[in-house]
Amino acid sequence: MSDSPQALAALLAGASHAVVLTGAGISTESGIPDFRSAGGLWETYDPMKVASMNTFMDDPALFWRFHRPRIDMLGAVDPNPAHDAVAELQRRGIVKAVITQNIDRLHTRAGAVDVIEVHGSLDRGRCLRCDHTVSMDELCARADAADDGVPRCDCGFQLKSGVVLFGEQMPIEAIGAAFDAAEAADVMLVIGSSLQVTPVSQLPGVVLARGGALAILTESETDYDHRCSVRIHEKAGPTMQAVLTALDA
Ligand SMILES: [Zn+2]
CATH class of the missing domain: 3.40.50.1220 (TPP-binding domain)
Incomplete structure (x- = not known):
């Protein structure tokens, strides 16, 4: 070797x-940061819980409080x-x-x-109810304009990014x-x-x-x-x- x-x-x-x-x-x-290592967001939130399909469906405000700053963090690195x-x-x-x-x-x-x-990837946002897709810029704009920080589709359902969540099919x-x-x-x-x-x-x-x-x-x-x-x-x-x-x- x-x-x-x-x-x-x-x-x-x-x-x-x-x-x-x-x-x-x-x-x-x-x-x-690797979420399996110590540091930053991952110490504040349990990723296995907050980056899960259950949280996205049941508590989208919590989900997006975690996810939204992460999009900015990932956009700021090269x-x-x-x-x-x-x-x-x-x-x-x-x-x-x-x-x-x-x-x-x-x-x-x-x-x-x-x-x-x-x-998956942070390429775009998608509605799980009507399959409408939006750009990540549009998704972020909708999240930032919402009182609860949740980006919503025109149909009213919360938007999801292309990142595969825990509990979601690969x-x-x-x-x-x-x-x-x-x-x-x-x-x-x-x-x-x-x-x-x-x-x-x-x-x-x-x-x-x-x-x-x-x-x-x-x-x-x-x-x-x-x-x-x-x-x-x-x-x-x-x-x-x-x-x-x-x-x-
Ligand atoms: Zn929709």
């Missing part, structure tokens, strides 16, 4: 169908060098697909295309696309995911079962650590920039 950016670059350079899978750890370097590197690897044709557990849209803002967002299309990408991959590079949440936690196993190779770049441990070809315990941004440098050498 190797642990250098150069080894990761060599693994990617030799791949015919590399796929990247990212989790919260890639965005902490942009200043977005992609970091790790997001930039992933987009560059995709532009070069080395990475064929990008799968993410993040809802922050930082991969897309960094220039990645067709990002598979398995936990987006079937994105999950299917993620498994298709894993089935096609001969290399999977995991960045910033501890691989503890299903079904994403199953994806590296799909790649390994078909004889593909696994590379993991996280600061924390994962259950797949002993099955990696490359295992790097470093920050994502500097490491991925070093990978690009190695590819150029």
Whole structure:
């Protein structure tokens, strides 16, 4: 098992169908706290409770008191060098697909295309009653104009963002696309995911079962650590920039 950016670059350079899978750890370097770690909003609210479908349905004012500032927080951060590197690897044709557990849209803002967002994303607001959709700007404007902070559809029902909530069904299309990408991959590079949440936690196993190779770049441990070809315990941004440098050498 190797642990250098150069080894990761060599693994990617030799791949015919590399796929990247990212989790919260890639965005902490942009200043977005991982809700499993301490800090900020997540200490004030229990995310498992407040970011749940039950709370959205039963107490939308509580839900939006939590969710509304989070939209501003996510809008105020920028992609970091790790997001930039992933987009560059995709532009070069080395990475064929990008799968993410993040809802922050930082991969897309960094220039990645067709990002598979398995936990949804903050792309637009939608009414669960009449299926009307609005832009996030419109959703925020409606929330800010409401006495109780709840953005409402023209039909009167509370609007929801595209983020998948606890207790809500996962987006079937994105999950299917993620498994298709894993089935096609001969290399999977995991960045910033501890691989503890299903079904994403199953994806590296799909790649390994078909004889593909696994590379993991996280600061924390994962259950797949002993099955990696490359295992790097470093920050994502500097490491991925070093990978690009190695590819150029
Ligand atoms: Zn509606």
